[in-house]
Amino acid sequence: MTTKSKLLALDQYFLTNSPVSLHNYRAAMDATQTVIIENFAILEQAYSGKSIAALQSELKASSEFMETQSLPDVIKQIGEQIVENLINVNHPRCIAHLHCPPLIASIAAEVIISATNQSMDSWDQSAAATLVEQYVVDWFCKQYSLGEQADGVFTSGGTQSNFMGLLLARDYAAQQHFNWSISELGLPPEANKFRIICSQDSHFSIRQTARLLGLGDQSVVSLPLDEHHHMLPSVVRQYFKALTDEGLLPIALVSTAGTTDFGTISPLDALGVCAQELGLWFHVDAAVGGALMFSEQHRYRLAGIELVDSLTIDFHKLFYQSISSSIFLINNRAHFNLMKLNADYLNPESNAGNGLPDLVTKSVQTTRRFDALKVYMTLQAYGQTVLGKIIESVMELTQQSAKLIDATTDFELALPPSINTIVFRYRPSITPAGKDEDLWCDTVNDRIRLVLLQTGQAVIGYTKFNGRSYLKFTLMNPMTRLSDIESLLVRMRKISLL
Incomplete structure (x- = not known):
């Protein structure tokens, strides 16, 4: 095989100006866009809810790297096995960390x-x-x-x-x-x-x-x-x-x-x-x-x-x-x-x-x-100007959400929020007989966070305040609405009864 023919065979793997290269690039980008839209952007949960054991089993089965597939087929498989099981930062109830949904301009730049x-x-x-x-x-x-x-x-x-x-x-x-x-x-x-x-x-x-x-x-x-x-x-x-x-x-x-x-x-x-x-x-x-x-x-x-x-x-x-x-x-x-x-x-x-x-x-x-x-x-x-308005909308939502929490009888704020984080906890009105009130409260709040994550309903944060377990909303997504926070508080109350 001549050097030229070798190069022609290799350009299917790289981005060049050859017809086969451009065809493969477009096919890969089309498949990638489909995966991002169908296996991520339009998902209705903040996380799939799959257990670590289940994910380990699925990924191990497909990680031998012995058989090759077409790149579009690999991308499709990755969408189903991996992308669907990532944390959905675009979801309005993904509010655990300083982990933002990226702007479309930023995605295009990537x-x-x-x-x-x-x-x-x-x-x-x-x-x-x-x-x-x-x-x-x-x-x-x-x-x-x-x-x-x-x-x-x-x-x-x-x-x-x-x-x-x-x-x-x-x-x-x-x-x-x-x-x-x-x-x-x-x-x-x-x-x-x-x-x-x-x-x-x-x-x-x-x-x-x-x-x-x-x-x-x-x-x-x-x-x-x-x-x-x-x-x-x-x-x-x-x-x-x-x-x-x-x-x-x-x-x-x-x-x-x-x-x-x-x-x-x-x-x-x-x-x-x-x-x-x-x-x-x-x-x-x-x-x-x-x-x-x-x-x-x-x-x-x-x-x-x-x-x-x-x-x-x-x-x-x-x-x-x-x-x-x-x-x-x-x-x-x-x-x-x-x-x-x-x-x-x-x-x-x-x-x-x-x-x-x-x-x-x-x-x-x-x-x-x-x-x-x-x-x-x-x-x-x-x-x-647009960035400024986005930031202001998130800060306004944070203040509204804090007022909503503060007005309840079973949730309490640690401190008034400053930018976009709310530290608070659920405080049950009744502590089971023989249970220490603070320790029981810690247990309930720990369970709330884990159940929300494990069921894919929401991803919320956790921290310690004055030695006690607290929950945290980090409101990064300007698409999150006050109604999302209201419904989430209802879900948390239900989990507390489990």
Whole structure:
């Protein structure tokens, strides 16, 4: 067989300009669209309700990978065995996590991203994609008023963005206090004195990051909150003094704009000023709350966000992008030099002189997806106003749902909602004889959540509040209606009687 004939045989598997390739691509895309519509979009349940054992059995039987089928047949089988048994994020009663239904523009962008397979680490692997990402980064720097020297990079999510913020905070502190380059010399002898000040409601990735950075759990100082679950500057100052009196070195203040459970936003303006006065790197985890900048009604709650040294924003939450899509921003692009590394084969220093932009020097990843396209396409197609209205509608539903729950006699709120999460629990009016009331209440709430999931009726969240079991609605879907919440409360009451 000649080389040409071999290539003609192979092009059936790849996307090229040959007739057989284009035919196979269209057939695969048609089959995929059918599966997404019939096995996902129009399903009437939030989850199929199949048990783990049943799914394991079905998948094991078809995972030997010994017999080949036509790709459309494989896609059809996957639709029936896998897609139908995924969590349906588009369903109005899928309200457990910060897990959004993606906008159609984002889904369309994903097709382009996957097909073109650009790698964002160097210009000669992405070309126009590099410019689009930098354009989107610059645009968001302006939206958050971070100044002329601001810069950023797309990341895989809030955890990676938080990691980068504290990585730079650590290296900046070593440079400023000890004239020490961690990139060259490793951790300074004084690193065991570094302390990161955050709140009790901070995302778990703050502690995880401290471990990965070689600072350990001991470096994370979690501050108590007020009755509204806000971190206060007065408490920051109190703990800062106590730490320095012990001979320790606070290096960063982390505030959260939209905590995972309660969605609370601490006073960023006052905390930003506090951080400046104390010489602390100010990192704000706005993975959730950063979207409020698009809302005319609610953007005032982000006052002070312009004071950050670094900022986390997730687009795959209230910006309604498909996973993954997040951005990490800093107020001074020179800070990226703390982690900059050039490789001759990838991003030689000569690239800059030749006008070739390389984004890899700003990232802890090498290979990265062209996720900026999703945000770019969404803003081009729908604009800020539509996104703002979607966010506002979800927040309004959250307030209405909380009022509905608060007006009942058998459900109780933990705290009034702040953005789009409601923490509450069912509290039976009668406790069986011989049962502890709180423990019985915990048991009932645990059962409610599991039965709803196992029967596919709804996917709702769970958390602990004051040591007790609570349920959580995370309202991400603008298609969810108050009537969905009303019917869900009825279902929960029925389950409590089982």
